Amino acid sequence: MTSTARRRSVALALVAVLGTASTSACSMLDQPPTPDGAVQALADGLATADLTAVPLSGASPADATAFVQKVYKGMGKNRPGVTVTKVTQAEGAETATATLVTQWDVSKSPKDWRYQTNVPLTLVDGRWRVTWSPALVAPELKRDEVLSLVTKWPKRADIVAADGAPLMTEREVAVVGIDKTRVTGAAVKDSATKLAKVLGIDAGGYAGRVAAAGAQAFVPALTLRTTDPTLTKNTTAIDAIKGASRLPRMMVLGPSRTWAAPILGSVGEATAEQIQKSKGTLEAGDEVGQSGLELRYDEQLRGAPGLAIQALTKGADGSTTDKRELYAELSTDGTPLRLTLDQAAQTAAEKALAGQTKQPTALVAVRVSTGEVVAAAIGPAANGAPLALAGRKAPGSTFKLASSLALVRKGASADTKVPCTDTLTVNGRKFGNYSHYPKDKLGDITLATALAFSCNTAFISQYQKVSQQDLISAAHSLGIGESLDLPWTGFLGSVPDTKDVVEHAASFIGQGRVEASPLAMAVATASVMRGQTVRPRLIADEPRLPAPDVPLQPKEAEVLRTEMRAVVKEGSGRVLQQVGVEFAKTGTAEFGTDNPPKTHAWMVAGRGDLAIAAYNEIGPSGTTDAAPFIISFLKDYDAP
Template sequence: MSMTNRGPRRRAGGIRSARRRAAALTVSGALVAGLTTGCWAEPSAMPAVRDFLIAWQVGNYEAAARNTIGVDREEVADALSRVGRQLDAASLRLSLGTGVSDSDVDQIVQRGDEADARFTVKIDLGENGQPWEYPGLMNLRRVGGKWKVVWSPSVIHTALKPGQRLAIVTEEPKRAPVTDTHGRSLMREVGAYDVGVYPGQLADPKKTLDLLAERARFEEGRRLDAERLLGRVRSAPPQDFLPLLTLQVPAHNALLQRLSGIPGLKFNRVKAPIAPAYAAELVGTLGPATADRLQQVGAPYQPGDTIGVSGIQLLQQRRLAGTPTVRVVAQDESGKNAKELRSWEGQPPQEVQTTLDPSYQRKADRALAGLPHPASMVVVRPSTGEILAVSNHGTGGQNLAFEGKYPPGMTFGIVSAKALFTQANMNQSSETSCPASVTVGGETVTNQGRGDSTFANHFAASCKTTLAQLSTKLDGQTLVNEAAQLGIGQEWGLTVPAFTGTVPTPADDGEKAAAMIGEGDVQVSPLTMALVAAAAQNGTWKPPYVLKDVPKTVQAPPPQNLQPESIASLKKVLARTASHGNARGARVSGDLVGVAALTAYREGSHNKTVSWFVGSVGDRAFAIAVEGRVNTPKIAAKFLRG
């Protein structure tokens, strides 16, 4: 993957597909129409101009060369054939005249046995820039009664001199950083190799690039596009080093070894800021522009470029990378005496600032470190909705903190309790019972029986039977609406992928009882529950955000103000749970409120368990989910102690 991270760099080439190549150099209707009008008498230079331009456009270079004088015809055919390769052109179209006048008199001016013909060249540079259109001029001479084009490189472009060629030079800006809330980059420098070529030194460019594409195998079978690489190399200034891949060490040592025997390939050791410092699953990684990734990010990126391949780096690729400045130049083979013929200025990259706080991120990472199961944690600020930390441990590169889909178990009791306090005229002191078993709507719920007490005591003891019985006080749609008020199942307007949760409307009393205890078809992500905890602490549910000053494709919902009386009762219930209930192992701070839960569920053909902790301290709310049986209050305490 060629570098896009370390300051402006010159590279060459363009992107064109096989389909576009097949369509290249087709005959222009405008050219044919323009050349079949006018005088066809023997004294006119028109037939010679017509035959030359049509033959050049359709790729019959030998026929075009037969209409020239001045140099060897093979040299002419070779020069014309190299125009498309030197520009990595998708198509070339020619038309008589300059578009200023339709008069044949203006297009071809004869002076005895000499003539000048003006024409227009339109070249589609593919992904290298906008279509390039420029006026052309050729001189003709009548020899033996026949008009011939007097060959000169200036026929290709008026500024092209003998010994010169066309080339595409691309100047890429330094990739902008993804930063934390203090403005520090979330990427770190690592050792790497720039793998590339000197185009003019390749004995067989096609062989070299075919081998590179064959041996450069990446994850999920991703490959480089050899044809597009070849176009990029052929259009490059021959004397300049052209990076084609940037490979991190030691991660890509095996790949570097496979590439080491390819003729003409060069390896330059570099230091590059291409590895995420933390929160890799959210921040994302950089990788090579393989064929499928190029389809995803689109122009103007080219094979091998270092681009965002996941997370924010992918989602904000164009903002972070900007777009390159593309220049068409005329130069000799040594690269000296280059003259710019046309340029297209690129867009500068822009920094993407996140709300991640390195202090909270370190604490979250340390809290999950060493666990034997995949685990995720999210920390948010209740007063604003800012996401302060996103930690994933053992998740195989997945951002399960945002996108995990788990049954919440008794942590969903926060939602159920709020619904009861709001809709059923209950509070933390309401008398309830906790039998060992209860059947609701044909569904039986069991736990350790604890007799009669207050709702707060039964909640603290994780009495599922209490909530199952109380489900009869609510109708199914009311429960769904209360969950929605806490953001569950709603569109958040977040600028990165996230699972907001789902609470299907219960079809019967049994499903409603299961939903009250966070089972059945209820699913949430750790971020969902962190926001629930934040709302319980703040009294207002606020939409989350992790990127600052980045335009949103979906409008965020307005904050949801919650009923003060129900929130006051809910805080007392959660405080009781933290001081005397299932969350007490996390109580390293007197103002902790929260709940722990252990939930069994089935995923495909496998029985699985998720251990939860959901709580808040001051202006911090967090949720922990572990795919296994662990002591989550102990993990929460580790986080709170820092």
């Protein structure tokens, strides 16, 4: 073949090939597009609230995006997962239908809000377009509707007494304040000032808050129980003030403003910190525990919230004119918290301290047979501090119960003689007895007499026979000083592990760095009475606390009971005979830098199945400044 013929042959072959390729390309261009891309763009757009890339008919992508973003606003940060499950198109048809499944994970439950929507599509000018409708976003959604996720909390469970009677429960209150829609101009300040004076609050401060509030505001001044004398005695005066209002409301409250308040705690609107820590469980306006047991057992008491997703119809002014429920999850009720507190005992304890307005006071009563705390009260001057269960105060001579036990473990009995002198010097530190110690009880006296009349030097004289570790162990055996994991706010005392001789000597009489709460001393008294270590209980169903490494033995306790009987029969606790007390011990403990120093006053006592500890922040004698609380308590409380 010549070169010319060869070139002609290659050219014809190329023409043939190009002709075949051209025919294939025309075939591909003639094939219509599928609706799959448009459907997937819609699914992605609904999941992100951005439909700007979705080919639509009936609305612009920008308008559809604005609508979806408005609809989703009430769902917070929640966004759905949207999946294309099916696309149906008849052969050669210019319409199609797609099926989407939308799933919202709106709670911690395994359930989700899940629904299916049908999407109509039309082929327009060779391009598939989604026929826009609000119903593509949520079932039967209309143009004037938006979604709203509403949390539904169950009624908060009560904290109840030992007999099941409600302690912390919903009670009716009145929120008293100025409604600025009912008073205007110069009259606003006048009304606010008048109301503040009637309620006994700062008039200038309240008037300033009212003035700063908006014209449509209601400005609360005080929230009062409907039984509060401030309200009942001034209802007519309040109603006579222009713009003053009393709004009814239910609040979780205790039996009274002071009744076991540091223990029970309070309930109020969730703080910003609580909302943040809840990781989406709490929202602004939710009611949660703020202190005490209401805070510690908040999750148990409030239960688990349910929820509802609603389609809200909005009016021109943005107000809701109608709503319908699209999905709901039921709430789970909280579980009541049952305490060991006895209502009659607590009331009697509070009454015994009601007049103590000058210095902090406290009284705790423990059931000997069970360790149940039946009363734990504070006086008005304690200002709501958890002094009864968690106070940290030097117990003074009431700690001699532990010192006596340590001596018993070294072989002493109630009749063992110990030297009681006016003073005793240990390593340069001079110790003495209280100022009115009876002179006829000096000299070599029995251990029982030393406890009955509270001779400091008699106990301190044994500092070389009894080590600090012996004192610590004895205290633990009585329930004092161990670091136990209490399921409520409490303090069981502490005894320092010290090598300092002076501090060791001071520990014998409950001073130095020895600390205890009224609860701890009531527990120690209960342990002596029962003849074995008692553990306190405040929550009826709480786990039992472990026994100490060296439990109290019955024979040891019998010696201590003999000594405590002597306190009532002949010593500093004789004043308690009138209310049938069998066991007692007084105590004072120096504190502060005054000269002479001030003293805390203590008294512990036992009658029947009750062990009681009373405390007065300042007082020269447990007999005169703590025992009266116990007398009042036992006169009012008829223990079962």
